[in-house]
Amino acid sequence: MIPQPVFDLLQTGVSVIVGTRDSTLMPESTRAWGIHVGKNRDSVTIFLTEAISRKTIENLKENGLVAISCTRPTDHVACQLKGRLQTIRPAGQRDRKNSSDWHREFVEELVAIGVPADLCEAWITAPALAIDIDVTDVFHQTPGPGAGEKV
Amino acid sequence: MEDRLLKLEELWPCFQGIIPAALSTCSQDGTPNITFISQVHYVDHTHVAISHQFFNKTHRNVRENPLACAMMLDPRTLQAHRIYLRYQHSESSGPLFDSMSLQLQAIASHAGMTDVFRLRSADVYEVLRIERVDGFTRLPPAMPTDRPSRLFVDQDLESLRLFSERIHRAELLEDLLETTLRLLDDLFGFRHSMILLMDERNTKLFTIASRGYPENGVGSEVGIGEGLIGTVARARRALQLSAIDHSLRYARAVRDRMEAGGGADAVCREIPLPGLPSAAGQIAVPLLTRGRLIGVLAVESAEPLAFMAREDTLLTIVASHLGGCIEQLSRDTEESPQGALAKPQSLRALAAPPRSRSFCFFPQDDCVFVDGEYLIRNVPGRILWRLLTQHRDEGRTEFSNRELRMDSWLGLPEIKDNLECRLILLRKRMEQKCPDIRLVPRGRGRFALETDVAIALSERDT
Structure with missing residues (x-):
C-alpha cells in the first residue's frame, strides 16, 4: 500500500520516469505523461505514448517488471515505486483527464524553476496508453543519505 | 528514430546539468531501477x-550488471535523447x-553540506548507442552548431594545459x-625529439x-646556420x-661532414647528432626568452605527413x-641547504663492470677520453678534469x-655561464660512457662525484 506521504507527493506535478529491462537485462528509460494512484492505493496507472515508449511497452509485455521514479521539480522530493504490469489499455476519458490534470501541475512546477512554458506545452502526450501497475515496493528517493530506503 | 548516427558531442546541451537525466539500471536478478542523476559528464566521444x-x-x-540507459533532455527544446551505456570503471583520483569533485564541493559548500556531498568516485561508462527520441516534442530540433560547446575543451588545449602545469613543477x-620530452611523446605523440642549447x-x-x-x-653540436636546426x-x-629531400637532412649532413673530414680524430671527437635515418618530416622551433635565443627544440618523424600547421603551433607554444x-x-645561484639532498641515482646494472677507468686529458682542445674513447671536450x-x-x-x-664559477681555469663567462647545462651534459655523457662514475645532484647548486671503480688519470699533448 502506498503510504500517505507518498500518496500526497503523487498528487502533485511530479516528473515521472519509467525503467524496465529486456531479456538481456538491458535497461530502458522513458517518460510517463502522468501518474494516478488506484483506489486501494496498491496500484498506479501511468500514461505512455507508444512513439517514445515502444521498447518500454515491449519489455512490460515480456516480463512485467517496472520501476517508476517520481520527483517534484521544485524541491526534489522523490520516491520510487517498484511493481508488476497488470494491464495495458488505451487511455479512456477519465485517464485523459487525469493525464491532463497532471500535465497542468507539472508545467506549473517546471515554470516555477525557470523552464519556459511553451517548451513544456510542446510535448506530445497523446494518444496515450494507460498502464496499470501493481505496486510491490515503495522507496525514498529524495537525494541524500536516506535515498534508497524502503518506505 | 533518425537514420543518421548521432555523435555524443551533438548532445552537448544535455551535459550541462541544467535538467537532471533519468538513469535506469537493472540488478542481476532482473529488477529494474530508475533514478534521476543531476548530471551526465562528457568524458570523450x-x-x-x-x-x-x-x-x-x-x-x-x-557492478552486478554493467548495462544502463540514460534519458537526457536538451534544455533548449526539451527534446529527449537516450544513450545506452556499459559501466567500465571507477576513478577516485x-x-x-x-x-567532478571540485564541482560537487563548490555546490555542497553553498548549501553547507560539504560533509554530506562528497564524491566517492567518477563512474565511467562506455556509450554503446545514442538515439534521438522522436515523437517527444512538436518543436523542431535545435539548429546544429559548428561549435558544440565551450565546455568541451579541445584535446590539444587540454594537453597544453597539462604540459604547462607539469613542466612548471620541475625544480x-x-x-x-x-x-x-616525455610529455611531448605522451601528450602530443612526438616520439623523436631533442633539445639543443646555445x-x-x-x-x-649542443644537444642536452x-x-x-x-x-x-x-x-x-650544430653550428648556427647549419641544417634545419642551425637555420632556425x-x-x-x-x-x-615535410617530405624532406634526403640531402637536406641535418643528421646525414653532420655525419657526412664528419666522414668527409677524414682522420680518425675528427670522427672520434664528434658526437653524432641524433636523427632518424628515415626522417621524412621535421620541425625545429627556437627557444627564446625576452628575445634572446637560448636553444632549439626539434622533433622528427618517419611519416611524411606527420607534421602540419597544428604540430607547428603546438611546438611553438611548448617552446615558449x-x-x-x-x-x-x-x-x-642559490644553493639548497645540505639537508635537502636529492636521492642519488641508482647505478645502472652492469653485467661485468670494469674495475678501473682510465681518463686521458688533452689540454690542447680540453678533450677528455675514457678508456681510449672520446668522452667530452671544451668547458665540460x-x-x-678539475673534478677528477x-x-x-x-x-x-x-x-x-x-x-666552479670561481675557478678561473675553467674559463666560465661571468654572466650566462650555462654551468648547469654543462653539468647535465657531462652527467649524461658519463652515464653513457662510464656509468660506474657518476655526478649525482645533491640539491640545487651542489653535486657529488660517486665512483664504484678505481680512477687513473693521465695527460697528453696530442
Whole structure:
C-alpha cells in the first residue's frame, strides 16, 4: 500500500520516469505523461505514448517488471515505486483527464524553476496508453543519505 | 528514430546539468531501477561519467550488471535523447575525478553540506548507442552548431594545459628537460625529439636531451646556420619540413661532414647528432626568452605527413613555455641547504663492470677520453678534469656550482655561464660512457662525484 506521504507527493506535478529491462537485462528509460494512484492505493496507472515508449511497452509485455521514479521539480522530493504490469489499455476519458490534470501541475512546477512554458506545452502526450501497475515496493528517493530506503 | 548516427558531442546541451537525466539500471536478478542523476559528464566521444556519492542501488546494480540507459533532455527544446551505456570503471583520483569533485564541493559548500556531498568516485561508462527520441516534442530540433560547446575543451588545449602545469613543477633543469620530452611523446605523440642549447660563446648549439633515438647524442653540436636546426637558430623562427629531400637532412649532413673530414680524430671527437635515418618530416622551433635565443627544440618523424600547421603551433607554444622555464632554472645561484639532498641515482646494472677507468686529458682542445674513447671536450671537459684531479689529489667527493664559477681555469663567462647545462651534459655523457662514475645532484647548486671503480688519470699533448 502506498503510504500517505507518498500518496500526497503523487498528487502533485511530479516528473515521472519509467525503467524496465529486456531479456538481456538491458535497461530502458522513458517518460510517463502522468501518474494516478488506484483506489486501494496498491496500484498506479501511468500514461505512455507508444512513439517514445515502444521498447518500454515491449519489455512490460515480456516480463512485467517496472520501476517508476517520481520527483517534484521544485524541491526534489522523490520516491520510487517498484511493481508488476497488470494491464495495458488505451487511455479512456477519465485517464485523459487525469493525464491532463497532471500535465497542468507539472508545467506549473517546471515554470516555477525557470523552464519556459511553451517548451513544456510542446510535448506530445497523446494518444496515450494507460498502464496499470501493481505496486510491490515503495522507496525514498529524495537525494541524500536516506535515498534508497524502503518506505 | 533518425537514420543518421548521432555523435555524443551533438548532445552537448544535455551535459550541462541544467535538467537532471533519468538513469535506469537493472540488478542481476532482473529488477529494474530508475533514478534521476543531476548530471551526465562528457568524458570523450565514446565515454561519459556519472558521479558516485552514495552507496545506492544504481551503484550496486552496475557492478552486478554493467548495462544502463540514460534519458537526457536538451534544455533548449526539451527534446529527449537516450544513450545506452556499459559501466567500465571507477576513478577516485586523476583529472576527471578532481574536476567532478571540485564541482560537487563548490555546490555542497553553498548549501553547507560539504560533509554530506562528497564524491566517492567518477563512474565511467562506455556509450554503446545514442538515439534521438522522436515523437517527444512538436518543436523542431535545435539548429546544429559548428561549435558544440565551450565546455568541451579541445584535446590539444587540454594537453597544453597539462604540459604547462607539469613542466612548471620541475625544480631542476635536468628534470625539466626530461619531463618536456616525455610529455611531448605522451601528450602530443612526438616520439623523436631533442633539445639543443646555445653554448657560452653563442656560436654553436649542443644537444642536452633527446628522446626516441638509439643513441641519445647528448653533447653533439650544430653550428648556427647549419641544417634545419642551425637555420632556425639563426632566423629565430620555427621551421617545418615535410617530405624532406634526403640531402637536406641535418643528421646525414653532420655525419657526412664528419666522414668527409677524414682522420680518425675528427670522427672520434664528434658526437653524432641524433636523427632518424628515415626522417621524412621535421620541425625545429627556437627557444627564446625576452628575445634572446637560448636553444632549439626539434622533433622528427618517419611519416611524411606527420607534421602540419597544428604540430607547428603546438611546438611553438611548448617552446615558449620551455624557454622561460630553462631560463629560470638555469639561474642556480642559490644553493639548497645540505639537508635537502636529492636521492642519488641508482647505478645502472652492469653485467661485468670494469674495475678501473682510465681518463686521458688533452689540454690542447680540453678533450677528455675514457678508456681510449672520446668522452667530452671544451668547458665540460675542463670541469670533469678539475673534478677528477681534485678527487685524486684531495679525496674530494662533494662539489658546488659556486666553486666552479670561481675557478678561473675553467674559463666560465661571468654572466650566462650555462654551468648547469654543462653539468647535465657531462652527467649524461658519463652515464653513457662510464656509468660506474657518476655526478649525482645533491640539491640545487651542489653535486657529488660517486665512483664504484678505481680512477687513473693521465695527460697528453696530442
